[in-house]
Amino acid sequence: MAGKKRDKKPLEFRNTQLADALQTQDMAALAFALRHGPTVVPLLRPGQRDDPRDDGEVWTYRDPNTGDVALLLFSDAANKPAALPPGVGLQSPAWLRAFLGTHGDQITTVFFDIAGPHAMQASPVDLLAALEA
Structure with missing residues (x-):
């Protein structure tokens, strides 16, 4: 008898759009991709598997010279540089909206796929506007 767990596809840590x-x-x-799909986020501390409310602790980069804080987001976990903490989370558009709404005034810029293959950056204000459009 085949169990449903065996038929379940593994979670993919990417957003093709x-x-x-x-x-x-x-x-x-x-903006469309962020409103309709997940984002891969580097985690300093992964969430507890038995607590669905625990998303883990998001890792951000603080420039030691200026103190500026950057949020790094990825379209695919494979694009995350090995130098970053090894954990990743797959976060929803609602999570990203809430995170930027809470921490956006501390974040200077948001980088997407910072190490490539196609890096891009935006301000937290622009991303919030795109998420709420």
Whole structure:
């Protein structure tokens, strides 16, 4: 007797629409991809598996010279540089909206796929506007 768990597809840590938008450097397509799909986020501390409310602790980059804070987001976990913490989370558009709404005044810029293949950046204000469009 085949169990349903065996038939379940493994969770994919990527957003193909976001990767396509980054490839074309199209801000409208990027906004659409963020509103309708997940985003891969580097985690300093992964969430607890038995607590669905625990998303983990998001890793951000703080420039040691200026103190500026950057949020790094990825279209695919494979695009995350190995130098970053190893954990990743797959976050929803609602999560990204809430995170930027809470921490947007501390974040200077948001980088997408910072190490490539098609890096792009935006301000938290622009991303919030895109998410709420």
